Amino acid sequence: DTGVSQDPRHKITKRGQNVTFRCDPISEHNRLYWYRQTLGQGPEFLTYFQNEAQLEKSRLLSNRFSAERPKGSFSTLEIQRTEQGDSAMYLCASSPWDSRSSYNSPLHFGNGTRLTVT
Amino acid sequence: QKEVEQNSGPLSVPEGAIASLNCTYSDRVSQSFFWYRQYSGKSPELIMSIYSNGDKEDGRFTAQLNKASQYVSLLIRDSQPSDSATYLCATYRGGATNKLIFGTGTLLAVQP
Numbered sequence: 717d718t719g720v721s722q723d724p725r726h727k728i729t730k731r732g733q734n735v736t737f738r739c740d741p742i743s744e745h746n747r748l749y750w751y752r753q754t755l756g757q758g759p760e761f762l763t764y765f766q767n768e769a770q771l772e773k774s775r776l777l778s779n780r781f782s783a784e785r786p787k788g789s790f791s792t793l794e795i796q797r798t799e800q801g802d803s804a805m806y807l808c809a810s811s812p813w814d815s816r817s818s819y820n821s822p823l824h825f826g827n828g829t830r831l832t833v834t
Numbered sequence: 835q836k837e838v839e840q841n842s843g844p845l846s847v848p849e850g851a852i853a854s855l856n857c858t859y860s861d862r863v864s865q866s867f868f869w870y871r872q873y874s875g876k877s878p879e880l881i882m883s884i885y886s887n888g889d890k891e892d893g894r895f896t897a898q899l900n901k902a903s904q905y906v907s908l909l910i911r912d913s914q915p916s917d918s919a920t921y922l923c924a925t926y927r928g929g930a931t932n933k934l935i936f937g938t939g940t941l942l943a944v945q946p
Binding site: 747749756757758759760761764771772805807818819820821822823824825826827828 | 842865866876877880885933935939
């Protein structure tokens, strides 16, 4: 088990460009989450998938953001027409989920993708 | 009111002392609680999970949960300079959602 993998680690882009990030979760985990984190703040929820279904999306997420998990394995997060305010660390996390369990499992995070929009 | 509240710190303790980190949450139906450690520039790393009232110990770490008071804490015994990091408290919001909600984190500085 190699853990959650994110690519790229760093991305510098000019305002107005589109960017796409990839996340490969832990193989046996059926839930995959995307978070965004800025300096001095905790991770902020963006969206999550259970297998290939996107079950929840933050209301704070503008329509410039889209995420996919086409085969229930890896996921991509795309930001269109980037703005300077999009500069942040984008974190992917995964967890197992069992409907028989009374409790939710913790999330396991990847190393993140640091986005800088100039 | 924030869903998960933490004192941002910094909390400064001398090496070898006990560090006490506190967190309150607003959703009474929350069931699962987690503490993550985050070093500067790195991603969060899970250090403790707690689901039931009382204490849970793992090495130098003890998590404490009081659901009646909606309070969860983390004690770090024999603090080391390597424990210097931001500690994030997190809980799943109750109901139909499955979002893990984080506090803003408490910065701990252990002085050698």
